[in-house]
Amino acid sequence: MAAAPASRRPWRTILVTLLTAGLVALFLRNIDFAEAWAATRAAHAAWIAAAVCASFVTYLIRSWRWQVLLAPISPVGFRTAFRATVIGFAANLLLPARAGEFLRAYVVARHEPVKAASVFATVVVERLLDLVMVLLLFAVAIRFAGVPVRPAIAGAGWAAAAAAAVGLVLLFVLAGHPERVGRIADGAGRWLPRRLGGLVGRLAETLAEGLAVMRSPSHFALALAWSLPVWLSIAAGIVFTSWAFDLPVTFVGSFLVIGFLTVGVTVPTPGSAGGFHYFYQLALTEFFRAPDSVAGAAAIMLHLVSFVPVTLLGLVFMGQDGLTLGRAREVSARPVVNTP
Numbered sequence: 001m002a003a004a005p006a007s008r009r010p011w012r013t014i015l016v017t018l019l020t021a022g023l024v025a026l027f028l029r030n031i032d033f034a035e036a037w038a039a040t041r042a043a044h045a046a047w048i049a050a051a052v053c054a055s056f057v058t059y060l061i062r063s064w065r066w067q068v069l070l071a072p073i074s075p076v077g078f079r080t081a082f083r084a085t086v087i088g089f090a091a092n093l094l095l096p097a098r099a100g101e102f103l104r105a106y107v108v109a110r111h112e113p114v115k116a117a118s119v120f121a122t123v124v125v126e127r128l129l130d131l132v133m134v135l136l137l138f139a140v141a142i143r144f145a146g147v148p149v150r151p152a153i154a155g156a157g158w159a160a161a162a163a164a165a166v167g168l169v170l171l172f173v174l175a176g177h178p179e180r181v182g183r184i185a186d187g188a189g190r191w192l193p194r195r196l197g198g199l200v201g202r203l204a205e206t207l208a209e210g211l212a213v214m215r216s217p218s219h220f221a222l223a224l225a226w227s228l229p230v231w232l233s234i235a236a237g238i239v240f241t242s243w244a245f246d247l248p249v250t251f252v253g254s255f256l257v258i259g260f261l262t263v264g265v266t267v268p269t270p271g272s273a274g275g276f277h278y279f280y281q282l283a284l285t286e287f288f289r290a291p292d293s294v295a296g297a298a299a300i301m302l303h304l305v306s307f308v309p310v311t312l313l314g315l316v317f318m319g320q321d322g323l324t325l326g327r328a329r330e331v332s333a334r335p336v337v338n339t340p
Contacts, residue, residue, distance in 0.1 A: 016096075016268060023267065023274030027281055027296065035293035039245055043301065047244035051305045054237035059085055059310060061233055065129075065226035069122040072212040072219055074114040083317045084108045088123075090314020091328050093271045093307050099332035101127075106331045107321065125171070125213060125223075132168050133227040134262050135161035137235075141255035147287045149256070157259065172214045234258060241305055245298040247290050257283040276303050 063082040070076045088104030101123050109116035139161045142154045149157075213219045235254040238261075242249035249257065257280060264279030265272045280299040284290035290298075318328065 016270070019267065020269040020274045023269060023278050027274060027278040027299070030292035031296040032293045035291070036297040039294045039297040040301065043244045043297075044246075045244075047240045048301065048305065051237045051240035051244070051302070052309055054233050054240060055306055055309060058230060058233040058237070059089070061226065061230045062126075065223055065230060066122065066126060068219055068223045068226060069125055069213050070108075070114070070119065072216045073118050073122070074112060076108060076112050076114070080108055080111045083321075086310055086314045087317050087321070087323070088314075090311045090318070091325075091332070093311050094325060095329055095332065096268070096270070097332070099329060102332040103323075103328050107323075110321070122213065128164075128168060128171060129224060129227045130230070131262075132161075132164045133231050134258055135164045137231060137255040138259035141252050141259075145250065145253040145256055145287070147253055147256070149287070172220075231258065237305060238302065241302040242284070242298055244301065245294055247284060247294065247298055248288050249284070253287060256287050259283075260286075271307065272303070276306075 059082065063078060063085045066081045066085060067076055067078060070081070084104045084107040087107055088100035091100030091103045092098055093100075102120065104123060105116040105120035108114065108119045135157070138157045142149050142157055213223060235251060235258060238254045238257050239249055239251055242254070242257075260279040260283035261276060264275035264277075267275035269275050277296070277299040280302060281292065281295045284295035284298070285292060318324070323331075
């Protein structure tokens with residue numbers, strides 16, 4: 001079923017607007033704009049260029065990892081995986097509701113002999129691997145970053161890492177026994193209208209197919225191994241941008257920043273505006289005693305480094321595929337099981 005038009009959901013627009021405004025206000029409340037501008041003008045261009053390169057490398061590694069996840073379903077060429085990855089991340093920035101995740105599946109299904117729903121299931125697995133890796137790195141940083149961490153933050157970090165690991169095991173068990181996924185779907189279907197129940201059943205079937213990687217220990221181990229360089233590359237981008245502003249962020253310490261940024265980008269604001277900036281600034285002031293204004297300037301630069309190049313490249317790839325933003329929004333609003 002297609003998503004309701006924005007005009008029918010004014011409450012959502014109002015809520016997102018208020019949330020964005022609140023986070024931007026939090027981000028700006030302690031910033032001296034003259035000091036932030038001076039820090040930006042004095043930033044080291046070489047480190048910023050290195051951060052842009054690290055961002056590009058991240059998408060290359062993500063694409064290689066995604067090929068591993070897709071291999072048990074259907075081999076997918078690197079060109080398709082890379083283009084779909086870039087298009088998806090660009091759409092996540094430009095469109096609401098994480099539309100890029102559905103668009104990635106659609107793009108792959110257009111170019112490869114594989115169901116979009118099965119591709120989308122690998123995106124779910126990919127996101128879970130990301131979450132597990134982020135939380136494990138956060139736990140490593142709590143122990144080895146050499147900066148003071150409040151007990152409440154440390155406790156929450158360890159608990160979240162444990163929960164993510166449990167979730168990964170649960171997903172592995174369900175994927176290894178697809179009949180259990182079917183039984184759960186059948187049970188839910190009895191309480192739903194026939195059409196919706198049928199949709200749930202088809203979705204469960206294709207998700208079980210997409211989770212085939214979890215039943216292949218070698219592919220799963222390789223995908224998990226690829227998750228580490230993905231996040232080390234992201235950490236490098238954070239470190240290089242921070243160093244451009246002479247902020248004392250260590251490589252291991254950047255794992256703490258990643259943990260905070262993960263929270264920031266999950267807040268549903270347009271282009272992660274406000275959430276990304278505030279949580280980066282919060283991490284820098286909390287763990288590294290950075291000045292608010294300099295941390296704020298670095299947050300804006302990191303946001304530009306992280307999102308502008310991939311968005312521009314994604315728009316180029318979308319144009320080459322004949323996709324407009326309107327078409328991308330339409331595709332992402334479809335039920336994924338019905339996408340060809």
